[in-house]
Each structure stands twice: as C-alpha cells, then as structure tokens.
Amino acid sequence: MDNKLSIRVNVADRFYPLRINREDEERIRKAAKMINDKVLQYKQHYSDKDHQDFLGMAALQFVIKLLELEEKQDDSPIVEMARELDQQLTEILERE
Numbered sequence: 001m002d003n004k005l006s007i008r009v010n011v012a013d014r015f016y017p018l019r020i021n022r023e024d025e026e027r028i029r030k031a032a033k034m035i036n037d038k039v040l041q042y043k044q045h046y047s048d049k050d051h052q053d054f055l056g057m058a059a060l061q062f063v064i065k066l067l068e069l070e071e072k073q074d075d076s077p078i079v080e081m082a083r084e085l086d087q088q089l090t091e092i093l094e095r096e
Helices: 024-045 052-070 074-093
Strands: 004-011 014-021
Touching: 014 024, 014 052, 024 052
Parallel strands: none
Antiparallel strands: 004 014
C-alpha cells in the first residue's frame, strides 16, 4: 500500500499541491496555518504592504525562531564539560 497522500495546502491565498507521507499531513497543515495566521497578523498591522512583504516578514520571523531553538540545542559546551570531568576523574583514579 502506498503511504503517500496528495493534498492541497493553502499558503497566503495560494494553493500548492503536495504529495506527502500520511504521517506528515498534520504537521504540514499546521505549518500552513501558522504561516497564514502570521500573514493575517501582518496584514492587520500594515495596510500599505502586499502579500510578498507579509510572507517575507513571516518567513524571517519563523527562521529567527528556528535559529534560536537550534542555538539552545547546541550541546557542544555540555559535551566539552563532560570530557573535562572525565579527564579529571581519570587523573584522580590513576593516582590511587
């Protein structure tokens, strides 16, 4: 059985046909809704702009959030601290 699903997603009043895995449908629809909500929010605040401006501002805001989350998930300082602790413990154990 094919696990693919054909859907049409509305983003900023344009429809995009997609062929996706069934398990991704909810996430994709939620993402489209978030974009549409953000575009609508910008529309209500800035009446002198067009859809392209709203999409650009929404994309920028979402990518900034993504980068913030990626920075928070950077575990390299923790890994480095663990290495230092391991080295210190090894030195202590070798002395005994």
